[in-house]
Amino acid sequence: MAVVTVEEALQLWDEALQTQVYKVETIDVQAAKGYVLAQDIIAPTDVPAFSKSAMDGYAVAYEAGRKEYIVDGIIGAGVVWENPVESGHAVRIMTGAAIPHTCDTVIMQEQVVGIGEPHTTITIQGGYHCGDHIIPQGEECVAGTIVIPQGTEITSTVQTILTGLGITEISVNAMPRVLVLTSGHEVIEPGESLTPGKIYNSNRAMICGLLEDLGFHKITHYHVSDAPEELDSEINHVLKLSEAADVIISSGGVSVGLFDTMPLIYEKLGAKSIYARIQMRPGAASYGAVTPKGQIIFGLSGNPGAAFNGWHLIVAPTLRRYKGLTNWTTPVVACVMDTEIFKRNAFDRYVQGKVIFGGGAPRFVANRHFNSSSMLGLYTVNALACIPRGIHEVHPGDTFDVYLLGLLPAV
Numbered sequence: 001m002a003v004v005t006v007e008e009a010l011q012l013w014d015e016a017l018q019t020q021v022y023k024v025e026t027i028d029v030q031a032a033k034g035y036v037l038a039q040d041i042i043a044p045t046d047v048p049a050f051s052k053s054a055m056d057g058y059a060v061a062y063e064a065g066r067k068e069y070i071v072d073g074i075i076g077a078g079v080v081w082e083n084p085v086e087s088g089h090a091v092r093i094m095t096g097a098a099i100p101h102t103c104d105t106v107i108m109q110e111q112v113v114g115i116g117e118p119h120t121t122i123t124i125q126g127g128y129h130c131g132d133h134i135i136p137q138g139e140e141c142v143a144g145t146i147v148i149p150q151g152t153e154i155t156s157t158v159q160t161i162l163t164g165l166g167i168t169e170i171s172v173n174a175m176p177r178v179l180v181l182t183s184g185h186e187v188i189e190p191g192e193s194l195t196p197g198k199i200y201n202s203n204r205a206m207i208c209g210l211l212e213d214l215g216f217h218k219i220t221h222y223h224v225s226d227a228p229e230e231l232d233s234e235i236n237h238v239l240k241l242s243e244a245a246d247v248i249i250s251s252g253g254v255s256v257g258l259f260d261t262m263p264l265i266y267e268k269l270g271a272k273s274i275y276a277r278i279q280m281r282p283g284a285a286s287y288g289a290v291t292p293k294g295q296i297i298f299g300l301s302g303n304p305g306a307a308f309n310g311w312h313l314i315v316a317p318t319l320r321r322y323k324g325l326t327n328w329t330t331p332v333v334a335c336v337m338d339t340e341i342f343k344r345n346a347f348d349r350y351v352q353g354k355v356i357f358g359g360g361a362p363r364f365v366a367n368r369h370f371n372s373s374s375m376l377g378l379y380t381v382n383a384l385a386c387i388p389r390g391i392h393e394v395h396p397g398d399t400f401d402v403y404l405l406g407l408l409p410a411v
């Protein structure tokens with residue numbers, strides 16, 4: 001059974017995915033949130049495409065010392081003034097309107113005395129400079145520049161930029177289809193009544209929700225009861241569902257319990273394990289494999305706190321890589337601890353907590369409970385602090401590596 005560290009597991013996934021072939025599809029920009037760009041985005045025009053006014057005011061051809069101009073006309077955004085603006089003349093211009101081609105300066109209307117109507121004279125108060133209040137054509141980039149590289153996730157900001165460039169369709173990596181399996185005879189669905197010994201299927205909510213947070217939306221789920229009499233039919237059902245899945249993520253049943261059926265299911269899928277346990281707490285019960293069809297499998301612990309760690313430390317970065325994101329690793333920063341922790345650590349311990357920013361430097365505050373089975377504190381977690389094995393005491397002021405999960409702004 002291959003037992004590896006978190007770093008080794010990520011390295012193994014990186015190697016396993018080296019030969020991954022991405023299917024590419026064309027998609028409407030409006031529907032592309034969560035996908036990953038399979039093409040560089042190239043600016044079709046200069047940005048901005050024309051020189052424009054940054055202010056409501058008067059466009060002029062700068063003449064040092066001139067204080068009076070005759071207004072020729074008025075233009076708003078979207079209107080182009082075609083005629084030459086002669087020396088001593090001005091065009092009243094609104095923010096965003098194209099600068100008339102003979103003008104090089106905009107004087108803000110607050111600096112001007114006059115009614116601003118055509119054929120009247122305006123008087124300028126105070127100084128002004130050649131080039132004032134003009135956003136030059138191509139200020140941000142010239143046509144042909146790569147503005148967003150391949151391998152970038154399409155967020156609402158990326159959609160905004162694509163729309164601003166007039167791009168309506170793009171090439172993306174096909175969205176992976178994910179099968180989420182939960183397991184256990186004790187696990188019941190929300191809405192069912194709670195009887196002794198049973199627990200609700202919070203891991204399905206967690207895994208499906210975290211998948212959605214990562215932009216995955218082709219998600220199917222199924223529950224395996226682990227009941228011996230159901231085993232054959234449940235395995236057959238999983239095999240059928242797996243035909244339409246690129247990624248399989250399971251919760252529970254990966255430990256050494258009598259009714260842990262996940263290994264059997266992976267075996268039926270022909271999965272080749274790349275690790276079967278991680279040297280960490282919580283979250284040691286974590287499995288990674290690849291099937292002969294190239295499907296990737298993540299087995300997470302049934303324990304919510306352990307599954308949470310396995311997800312954030314291994315599954316999430318690997319799925320970001322699998323989607324084709326260039327930046328897929330989780331940022332790690334050295335952070336000062338704010339909490340005292342006494343715990344024997346035979347393995348690296350990843351403590352759930354939050355990085356807080358009040359009072360100057362960031363500090364890490366550990367959750368009250370950060371065991372394998374802990375669940376209630378997870379909603380505040382935005383970071384995992386790594387306490388290396390062999391360190392059994394943490395004191396406020398000590399510094400440890402902290403994995404930033406990018407979940408919530410901490411308070």
Ligand SMILES: Nc1nc2c(c(=O)[nH]1)N[C@H]1C(S)=C(S)[C@@H](COP(=O)(O)OP(=O)(O)OC[C@H]3O[C@@H](n4cnc5c(N)ncnc54)[C@H](O)[C@@H]3O)O[C@H]1N2
Nearest residue numbers: 182184200201202203252253254255285301302303306372
């Ligand atoms: N003899 C040993 N026992 C255990 C070991 C070990 O090394 N030797 N490891 C322990 C650790 S650490 C963990 S973590 C768990 C991992 O167990 P599994 O991943 O096989 O998960 P289960 O046994 O199925 O369940 C564990 C726990 O989680 C609850 N659970 C299961 N599914 C869900 C769900 N969908 N939603 C919410 N909670 C769920 C389940 O009821 C159990 O309480 O093994 C230890 N044992």
Ligand code: MOO
Nearest residue numbers: 283284285306372
């Ligand atoms: O193996 Mo458990 O997953 O450490 O918490």
